[in-house]
Amino acid sequence: MQLMSEKSAAGGGLRERKKRATRAALAEAAVRLAAEHGAEKVTVEAISAEAGVSVRTFFNYFDSRDDAFVVVDADAGERMRRAVLEAPADLSPLAALREAMAAELAEAEAQHELWRLHAKVLHASPHLLARGVGAHMAAEADLADALAERLRRTGDTGGPGSGTGSGSVTGAGSGLYPRLLAAVAGAAVRTSMDHWSAHQEEAAFLDVFHEVFTLLAAGLPAPSA
Amino acid sequence: MQLMSEKSAAGGGLRERKKRATRAALAEAAVRLAAEHGAEKVTVEAISAEAGVSVRTFFNYFDSRDDAFVVVDADAGERMRRAVLEAPADLSPLAALREAMAAELAEAEAQHELWRLHAKVLHASPHLLARGVGAHMAAEADLADALAERLRRTGDTGGPGSGTGSGSVTGAGSGLYPRLLAAVAGAAVRTSMDHWSAHQEEAAFLDVFHEVFTLLAAGLPAPSA
DNA sequence: ACATAAGTTGCATGGTATGCAAAGATGCAC
DNA sequence: GTGCATCTTTGCATACCATGCAACTTATGT
Structure with a gap:
């Protein structure tokens, strides 16, 4: 068994x-x-x-x-969940999420042709694209749970307002932080794919992906200031 | 009628x-x-x-x-677009976006009762919630355009790799940064609303909203590390 | 007031989606 | 491998969703 x-x-x-x-x-x-x-x-x-x-x-x-x-792969969510839980403890939450998603994207590349067709179909009709985005939300909720679990293991639960330096209204244990992380990472992946499929010949997908997460980790700074 | x-x-x-x-x-x-x-x-x-x-x-x-x-308010996107373009020049892009969205949410609070019913309905059936999220994407695309315009005005277009410190594969002018910003801000708003509607009696919506954007600007740091 | 453009309505049509019960596979014990 | 329990597939009936079309009603400009 x-x-x-x-x-x-x-x-x-x-x-x-x-x-x-x-x-x-x-x-x-x-x-x-x-x-x-x-x-x-x-x-x-x-x-x-x-x-x-x-x-x-x-x-x-x-x-x-x-x-x-x-619906592409029903149990992709489960794989990412595991990846997040089993990620090295010294990775930041954002980095753990990035690695889990990168692995999943690599997996999707396995069925190269279908993946591209799929992207083409979704991109061709906004109606379906919207539905696709919505479908990711369930997975994001699962990921948020996995992240919460990971945070519970890695660090302490801390008091409210312990870490960020600004007053934390809700405390880390209340679930806002993991959910935000999952939602933002999902948005980052979608943006990467979108941008890449529009500029496919200029840059490799992994480079776009990496740059996006770098921007995130830097707090989305103004590019020229 | x-x-x-x-x-x-x-x-x-x-x-x-x-x-x-x-x-x-x-x-x-x-x-x-x-x-x-x-x-x-x-x-x-x-x-x-x-x-x-x-x-x-x-x-x-x-x-x-x-x-x-x-579909809630068809021209909410247009209002946010204007708000972003007319925001003070010394606001960071993320802050400009935050203010635009805060104003829009305050507007939505005008029809208090309907807004709550609406949230209740969407939350009750995931199917509609997904659709709602998808609907936000069109608005996000518009917002991304507005942000690109703002960046073109405020700063220079910079050379690739000018600002972020890490190599920028695509350059700021290529549209990745504004799109990421819009997508992430959208995710942040959705997360705020979600969290607030789940913990409605613990914290005011604006506090949640503020905390979320603070976390974003700080690069989503691990809460206890 | 008149002509024109725009919006509303009923009808016909075809695709989408669900409940139900009968028929066909599969798994399991003997 | 026989037989029974369970799950899956299928056809049928039904209701709802969605669109094109033509007739009718309502604003708008002159």
Whole structure:
């Protein structure tokens, strides 16, 4: 029971494998069809046919048609959560988050082609892009919990107002700091991807990513002052 | 139905006023019905009936049913844009953004009751919350443009690598910095609202808001290290 | 008052989404 | 491998969402 929890790879039962395959097939069919004909022109019927299942089954896997375009990897959140918890203790919270996200992005690069198609589809229709952003929020909430846990382990809980030098209204234990961290890091990743996909030939993604987190750690200073 | 709001610069023509009134009536009906019966249980027919128009007219104002719950104030973005451009030159970009958003939030507090109902509705169903977040992205893009304009006026465009101390891959003029700023500030506002609505009795919203931006300006330091 | 532009409405149509019950796979014990 | 319990798939019925179109009603300018 302890060894079978390989991340997303072949799980134990045949049922689970089939379910994962079906879900993946539906998501992939959705993205490919959308990339070719435009997301608005792709019906649930077409997606289902391409994946070889019935329309009804599609809705057993996704709550709405748009979800098929948006949901990429369901357990990416769990991996990042672990990465944050297992990160070296001498990393700052922001740095731990950065490393976790960088690892996840590298993972996404594994399915190079699908990732690009996916980005193309989302970018093509703002409606879906918005939905995608929203989808990240659940993951951010999980990450915030993981960060809170990490803070509880690494340092003390401190008194309210202990560290920042300015009066802390809520105290670190109340959850504001981890949530802010997760939300801001998410925004940073989205900005990086956005900027990179717009200037793809000028800079490597990792360079943009690094610069963004450097700006964050410096407190977003005015560039020329 | 004949509520004529005087805030949004009551436009000259009768037509425009009627349109605004109808849109406001639809949005308000949607939020009130959703607050009472749950968003999922509110049909377009019910909203339209409450606002005194036909179902078909509803779809002349909103592209989808969910939009009626999400869209708050269409020209809030324009106001923030102006606020950023007209902010005192000695404010840091982050501070200018903070002031613009604070002013907008104060504006939202004007319709106290509706604002709370709105927050309640969005918070009750994650689906809408995600959509709401996505809706903010368009505004963020506009804000990023305004910030870029402000930076162009205030300072020089600088050479790449001029200000931050670390190599700037893209240069300030390429748009990464303003976009990051807008995205992060948006995330900060959302986090503030979230935290405040969860701990409403512990701290005033403005205190949370202030603390969040202080943390940002300090580079999100680890609270106890 | 008249012509024009703009907004509203009903109807028809097709896609989206859910509940339900029957049929088909799978897992497990024997 | 037989049989039973569980989960999954599927078709059908139903309701709601969303858009195009044409007819009708209401402002606006002269």
